[in-house]
Amino acid sequence: MDGDKQTELYMRLNNCNSGKLNIVKKLCVTLIMSMLIIHTLTACHGSKETVSFTVPESFDESQNISITFWAKNDTNKNQTAVYEKAVSDFEKLYPNVDVNIRLYTDYGKIYNDVITNISTNTTPNVCITYPDHIATYLQSPDSIVPLDELMNDPEYGLGGSEVKFDSPRSDEIIPKFLEECSFAGHYYALPYMRSTETCYVNRDFVEKLGYELPDMLTWDFVWEVSEAAMAKDADGNFKVNGQKTMIPFIYKSTDNMMITMLRQLDAGYSTDAGQIEIFNDTTSDLLKEIASHGKTGAFSTFKISSYPGNFLNAGQCIFAIDSTAGSTWMGYEAPLTDIAEDALVEFELTVLPIPQFDTSNPYMISQGPSVCIFNKENEQEVLASWLFTQYLLTDDIQIGYAETEGYVPVTSQARETAEYQDYLSRAGEDDHHYQTKIDATELLLNSTDCTFVTPVFNGSASLRDAAGALIENCVKTVRRKGTVDDEYIENLYADVRGLYRLDRISGAGAGGPADLGPLPKQSVALIVCVVIAWICIGAAALIRYRKKRIKA
Amino acid sequence: MDQNIGASKLRRFITEYKSWLYLLPAIIFLGIFMVYPLVDVFVYSFEEGYNFASQSFFGTGMYNYSYVLHDPYFLQAVKNTFIIVIITVPMSTLIALGISLLLSQITKLRSMFQTIYFLPYVTNTLAVGLVFMILFKKTAYTDGMINLLINAFGGASVDFIDGPYWAKMTVMCIYTVWVVMPFKILILTSALSSVNPDYYSAARVDGTRPLRIFYRITLPMISPMIFYLVITGFIGAFKAYSDEVALFGVDLNAAGMNTIVGYIYDMLYGDSGGYPSFASAAAIILFVIVLTITVINLMISDSDD
């Protein structure tokens, strides 16, 4: 360019204060910068080195190790005390290890935090969790330590020679419970505590309605008695309890309800690999049956009506199904209670297994916390975590924690101690030996072989939530005077599938991008609106700029 | 001529350089803790199907956006968010304006009222949300205190927390307005008291009617603050999430009350390991929507000058 043109351009560039040229210049610069940053960041995402774990020769006790333990409790101070005792006793045995405990009351929050920390390599060392969640953690390779090698190690394994405390051998852990923690061919967790669901029955009301309470409940029996209990007298009070409120059958956890019913009928829920089979005819029939009882008000759930125990204790419920780990809240003389003294109604409480379709082949779900270990670079750290995990299975801790609620220890060793046997025998003596709690515990001890678990895979937690949602939605609908028919159920299935993203587990969206089809109307409307808005903005800006130019 | 251009260029350069110096601390902090995450989000949104747990993704492309825009729950969330924004922002600004005007007209108990009105801002939102939930919730034993009030006036009980959509939306809007009021009242009372009283005296001498005084004097003088409240009100309302959780619990999709931010959050922590890619796509879409509306607002407020 020659000199004059240069000067002119120069002047124009300089005299343009908020001119379009400058904005264009700035935009170019920003664009280039972002490209660079994006390039570097894309390289950052998704790269992680993995190191698999091998058991070291010996545990180096001169090395100071700090491990983190994320523990779940039921918002129960006694359980927290057990954890803290475990930590302090373990630290006395292994002075070089410092255990930092972090308390949670919700599995969901543990899950969220672990997921967040996986990406920054700051996962805890030991963590209490569900196998369902472990399946998700396993998506990150080498994040969780497979326990087979550790368990069988002669020195540091279960019952190993170099372990400083009396840890149970692998055959001293109840096999059924141990098997639950194995999937994809390896053990990834150890069971910590186990519980199951049980039915707390108000015997007096059952007999008042003219029925005899059998030793094993059936669904038909429960439905029949519940419907009978809905009879009201002339004043509008329920005949069976003389009060204005009566919900004969309350099931606390609807996901367990659906899963258990399907299992008892040997109907489809899911395969081990993750094929979803729950949307079948048996499920539809079950939903219709449940809805019919929800309609009369004979059946309700925790999410709709609140804790079954509260209603049971106030004489407003006959069959309350809840975990054995809630037994201290059940009954007229329950040690823990939420309701007023004068609302308590005296009655005889019987603890029975949950209703069955086939009483000769009972099934009840097995639930409870399990412990897993996360992989770290320092093998000594992992070994220390493993030792601590074993410590959680020692008698003191097992018995201590189990006695806080209706849990059972997972080791036969703990169960056979004189201390535990003595605890069981003193049923009814005081609050610590509350009759119902011990009844519930014994029920599980005797029925361990009837327990089952659902297959574990990445997304099994969503499927479980979906199962519960099916029942909840049906009951809510009939309570709002809607109908549950085939058409409703078809829609419900589609809704639930979308809500819990079950297609991502098995189906089109699992392995890669799915073919989604045309955009729904609202999306198109949204995009069109935004585009039009920007056109208008651009036009207005242009007009204003011209006006300023003219003024100047 | 060259020298003049050189000197003025130098002067301008120094002024600009100084300005950027003033801005530097803000730019550094914002850059690291806001811009960088935004770019991160932007990148995630193009990495298809990124799974947090497995730290892997399919490839790069527009799949995430497509997925999100096809998702009925996202569209439901957009609808909810829009309704909340359109109802609460004008309503809260108008009510705040009304209350501030009333306050400016009394002298005796003004500071007492102002302190009372500011209380909600001071308190922990978790606790306040809990209280609201208790007030509105229908249990097996009682219809909740608000329903008792409605009954006293002869209406039928409504299940606000677990009932029909319009009831839930009503509670949500009432709660949101209640929560944002303190800040707005604070700003507006401060703005109102900064209007030069000479204007008012002059207008009164002229015999102007109060409504006219309001339109011609008060409103223009406090309009920058009103625009500030409207703009920040829109932006804040689009980000609504924690208030919903306080009222309806964490499972917002099931309650049908999810918001865009709630959808993002759900995506981040999904049960199958979290999908920052979908969350990011949704976040960018939200960003574009809010940016559009803010720019429109800014242009309207500028044109008033």
Added chain:
Amino acid sequence: MDYMRIERNTKIKRGVTGTVRMILLVLWALIVLFPFYWMILTSLKGYGAYNAEYIPKLYVTNPTFENYRDAFSAVPLGRYFLNTAIFTVITTAIMLVVITLAAFAFARLEFRGRNFVFVIFLSLMMIPTELVVITNFVTITNWNMRNSFPGLILPSITSVFYIYLLKENFEQVPDTLYYAAKVDGTSDFKYLMKVLIPISKPTLITVTILKVIECWNSYVWPRLITDDQAYFLVSNGIQEIRENGFGRENIPAMMAAVVVISAPLIVIFLIFRKQIMAGVLRGGTKG
């Protein structure tokens, strides 16, 4: 005669409007106060008594202070108070410096692309915290600043929200003041320190108090990056207390904690109330 009638009518009208005004104000005050009444009420109810009420009662039959005792004994609330105080003071102090400089640049200084940069700043306000939090978590962890005060403080410092507010405020200072100062040969910085800041003191105090409240109630970020109890803040304490029962949430204790935690904030607000409500720009250009 007409005159007296007019006067009487005006008096009645004024009386009516005055009463209506009072009624409206009192109504809103009640709406605002009721949840607090409920919180204090709940904090005075015993755990058993609270859960036993099917129909929430508007009064307390046996007021008890056990929740307040629990609040301090169950968790080290005193320690949390100290942590929160340190966090709040440092964050607010740094923030004031940063945003004053930035707001001044936007309001008063002329430079190319000012509007454009401001719109970019505004657009940063539109990013929801939930998203930013994850990346910041990764950043802070990579810098090894978890469980430390810098980790808590640094991301919480800047808020475009306050820059915007302060900029609006600075812009309302009339240009004549600026030009007068320039004629006197004052530098921009001196102008900022000696003229602009004193005039805008009420807004600055407002911003300070708002930031203090924000830091005091901050929950999401501290919870994410601290798991060492020595660094917990009071909001964490509230959650801990809530979960410190025997299997159910301990709501009365939580309410007691909330009351205790909100008290200092209310006190601070009461102290600085006059300055905040005083309004901006009284007599800047007079004379």
